Amino acid sequence: MLINCPYCGPRDVIEFTYQGDGNRERPQAASQNLDAWNAYVYDRLNPAGDHNEIWQHSGGCRAHLRVVRNTLTHEISSTAFAHGGHKSAARHKAEGKS
Amino acid sequence: MVERQSPLEPVLHAGSHGNFEHGVDIILSETQPGSIVQLAAWPGEEKKLISCIRTVTGLALPDGAGGGSTDGVRSVFGFASGKFTVVDEAEGLASAFAGVVTPAIGTVTDLSHGRTAIRIAGPKAEWVLAKFFAIDFALPAFPVGAGRSTVHHDIFAQIQRTGADQFDIYVFRSFARSFWKALCHASEEVGYEVQ
Ligand SMILES: [Zn+2]
Numbered sequence: 001m002l003i004n005c006p007y008c009g010p011r012d013v014i015e016f017t018y019q020g021d022g023n024r025e026r027p028q029a030a031s032q033n034l035d036a037w038n039a040y041v042y043d044r045l046n047p048a049g050d051h052n053e054i055w056q057h058s059g060g061c062r063a064h065l066r067v068v069r070n071t072l073t074h075e076i077s078s079t080a081f082a083h084g085g086h087k088s089a090a091r092h093k094a095e096g097k098s
Numbered sequence: 099m100v101e102r103q104s105p106l107e108p109v110l111h112a113g114s115h116g117n118f119e120h121g122v123d124i125i126l127s128e129t130q131p132g133s134i135v136q137l138a139a140w141p142g143e144e145k146k147l148i149s150c151i152r153t154v155t156g157l158a159l160p161d162g163a164g165g166g167s168t169d170g171v172r173s174v175f176g177f178a179s180g181k182f183t184v185v186d187e188a189e190g191l192a193s194a195f196a197g198v199v200t201p202a203i204g205t206v207t208d209l210s211h212g213r214t215a216i217r218i219a220g221p222k223a224e225w226v227l228a229k230f231f232a233i234d235f236a237l238p239a240f241p242v243g244a245g246r247s248t249v250h251h252d253i254f255a256q257i258q259r260t261g262a263d264q265f266d267i268y269v270f271r272s273f274a275r276s277f278w279k280a281l282c283h284a285s286e287e288v289g290y291e292v293q
Contacts, residue, residue, distance in 0.1 A: 011248070058249075059249030
C-alpha cells in the first residue's frame with residue numbers, strides 16, 4: 001500500500017501511523033453533552049468502501065494527513081494535510097448517517 | 099569547549115573491508131559537522147525563513163518539497179513543510195540563526211549534539227541505500243542537494259544527496275552506532291573503505 005504524502009510523494013505504508021477515524025468531531029473540552037462524547041468515542045461508520053482517515057507520516061515529514069482509503073480495495077483516492085481543514089469529512093459523515 | 103565524542107568511535111575501523119579484492123565501491127565516513135540546526139517557519143512565514151537561511155549561510159533554496167543545496171562547507175535541505183535542516187562544518191550556526199530568525203518567523207533548534215552525520219559515497223552508494231530505504235535514489239528523482247525524510251525500521255533518517263554518488267545521512271545519535279554497523283554489513287558485498 002502506497003500513501004502519496006503531499007510533501008514527500010508516494011511512500012510505503014510502513015512509514016505511516018494510523019491515527020484513527022477521520023469522521024469524528026471532538027466536543028469542546030468542557031462540553032457536558034454526553035451524547036456528543038459518546039458519539040466521539042464509540043460511533044463509527046464502518047463503511048465497506050471509501051473511508052475518511054487520519055494518518056501521520058511518522059517515518060517521514062511527520063505531518064498529519066487526511067486520507068480517503070477504500071476499505072475493500074485499500075485504494076487511496078485522496079491525501080491532504082490535516083491542517084487547513086477538510087470539509088469532505090463532515091460531508092461523508094452526513095452521507096453515512098442518511 | 100567540551101570535546102565532542104563520536105558514538106561511532108568503538109566501531110569505526112579505518113581501512114578496507116568486505117569483498118574488496120577488486121576494489122572498493124563504497125566509502126563510509128563520519129563528517130562530524132560543528133553545527134546541525136533545525137529551522138521551522140510558522141505558517142505563512144516560509145519565505146522569510148528561507149531568506150534568513152540565505153543571509154546566514156549564503157545558500158539559496160530551490161523551490162519545491164525536499165529542495166536543498168550545498169557548497170561543500172554548509173548544506174541546507176527541506177525535510178518537511180516549512181522545516182529545514184542546516185549544517186555547517188563550523189560551530190555556532192544556532193546562535194547565528196537565533197540573531198535573525200525572530201520569534202514571529204519561526205523556531206531554531208540546535209541538534210549539533212543530537213544527530214550523527216554519516217557519509218556514504220561511491221559508485222554503489224545508491225545500490226546500498228536502496229537496501230535500507232523504500233525511496234527512489236535515482237539521480238532524476240533525487241537530485242544533488244535535495245533532502246528526504248525516511249526511516250529504516252525504527253531509525254529515523256534525514257538524507258541529503260551531496261554529490262552524484264554521495265549521500266549524507268543524519269540519524270539520532272543514540273541509534274548511530276547500530277545504523278553504522280548495518281551500513282557496514284550492507285556494504286560488505288561490494289567492498290568498502292572506512293575513512
Ligand atoms: Zn511526508
